[in-house]
Amino acid sequence: MNWKTLDNLVGEGRHKMSLYARQLVAVHCADLMQSLDHLGASLFFSPFIFVPNVDSNSVRLALTAQTLAVSGKLSTAIVAHTNELGHVFVPSLGYLKTPIPNGEVSLRANHGAEWLVDVGGTMESLTIEPISCTDPFPFGVIEHSTTLFGNDIIGDDGSQICLTDGCVAKIGAPIEMLQALQQISKNQPHLFSLIETSVDYFVMVDHRVMRSCTTESLPGIVFVAAINRLSIPYFIEEIAHQCGHAIISTISFGKNVFFLEDENTPLSNHSRNPRETRSILVALHGAFTEVISALALYEYLLSGSDVSSDDRLEALGRMTFALKKYTVDKQNVCAITTLTPLGRSLQEFVLEMGDKLLEETVELRAGVNVDQQIYDFDFDQFKLNNGYRNLG
Template sequence: MSIINTIQLLFYKENPELLEKIDFENEAVFQEPLLFAYFNNKTSSLFSTAMLTEIIQGYFVEKEPLLLNESYNKEGIAYLPNLGYFDEQGNKVDDVFLIKNSSIELLIHPIIHLKHIFKDFNENAIDTSKIEISKDLCKRHENALSNAFLYIKSSNKEHFDLIEQCCKKIVLFKTDPKNTNSFATINAHGIAFFNVYQDDYDEVFFVDDIAHQTGHVIMTTILFERKKYFIIDENQNIGSLTKNKSEYRSFYILFHALYTYYTTILCLGACLENNCFNKRQTHEAKARIGFYLLKYKSDLLNFEKVIQHYKSIGNILTNDGISLFKMIANKYVDTNKKYDKIVSKFNYNNQPYNFTFRDFIKKNPIPND
């Protein structure tokens, strides 16, 4: 509600007349991710003021002639939320595409509002020619993506509902991981971006990436009013606290990372318990759990060093923050206890930053039994 209230206030300051054209009680309007893309980039002058009207016209109570001047991508296709995709003559070429088994939308064409979202690891814009977003790419992965959502839904309905509540849209893109990884960002809050650069990605990858990137979206939502959770300055670099010069992350990013390990292991574990995967996929899912347990352990140690620096967790987090952290930490303990005998035998020496199963099985063949 705090997020919705903030968007409503920004809306009112920008163009109060527009509020008269929409149903003010319809919360979905103010959770539209492209509104975050618009308002978070006002200072960069990326969009004209006319863009706000184009973004929101699909939510008008009474239909009006469509405005499309600001919304065309380089292929001449304009996307209007809640309406679909239109050509330069104003004809609809594609409807809004909802992922099967969910209320979450898959964006099937490049969206002009999101062109600036793709940044490299130095926060520089990535040339759009290096980013593939296409209807063909979506079709290639549609079944595995839909199945993954179904697996999460059937295995852990409570967490699936949380994903649907916070994440409204998905973007599948393909680029060299040297450019960027899968991600979520406050600059387009409510969208999870999946880098499907490996053509052999299947349901296991998507369960992992759905859980991970929507985990970021959920955590950004939870932590929107940060002082409800943090006592210290959450933006300070943890390397300065842990005496690790190679550590570039902030305490806020560390907290996010821990939560995404929690969500990823939660969903992979639930799918394993629900027998969602075949034999090969089961081996991969267990491998991914082991991979994240290593990251989990490392960052829990980083967190412990921050606690030591401040003498007590109560000097770092509020009671709400402590409760959230305990939930995250307990998941590591429970999962490690359950899977340690299996994953401790795995060899991860050839793994890059992103888990790669085809490399994993070179050192860890699929068991015969």
């Protein structure tokens, strides 16, 4: 396997998503299919169509945003639910500002330029607040809560998380996040191509547990934690890691393609560590995301960019810690004996890239102490453990 093969596999996964989205639209909005049936399958793709237990009005809203530019006026009324600000999120377009917070509104759309809301029997024109974007990159940034997500997002602790309960950070993409995207696109164009294909929106969240559900229920959407230290190295790792989950989930959309057994089989069935609680799929995800995160950070260190001493130190620490976690997951992934040919090919790709990074960074990592790091990298703790006392 190589980067080009991965790119092709992600493209095939997106196509499968589009076909499935088309089927969902046919179920929820059969009356629209007659006029829209001639449209290509890819036009039906919107991450918000995939939300578990989504209602037909949410599908209509998502579909309206996808098709207005092609098919013109869609005047059928759409019932939507506003958030605490009175906003209705319209995929691909923005936030419609209504005078009704936490309520139900009836909307009509004309070519995407004019949106009307029924207020007491009178149709009033609405203004639209555009979705933030990662200009010049083609990703939308969701920075307000949206009821389109519903209550079906599951965190890694098994609990339900609702994006209308204050998890969405009230910020657009921080400048450091844009700079991180620029660094990845410049230093790792193969990885960035995979990200462009598999990701539509970044959701800025201030709840760490949210990150674990990336693409499980919402393909094309990546959750980015905007908490604690917001630096270029932080966002390089966060973007690479979370998008890595999106890449693998896109390839395997709708089908177990990596294993000859249930992908939720406990890793402890293969690993010698009886305390291992993850599944074999999660272990494969882990090794892949750790390696591409370390790779993105390594390329940043080698880029010759104008990197501050703190950012260079943080990138070195994050890369070292990612590779330390990889050495553990390498043993776990190697222990899995039920891989399909595609799973084996992905395993070999990850191991080859990870082992090469370990070899190339031996001198760079010499003397770097990450022993006190637990799971999420703590830069202040890292500086303290490596003899840097100026933590302000």
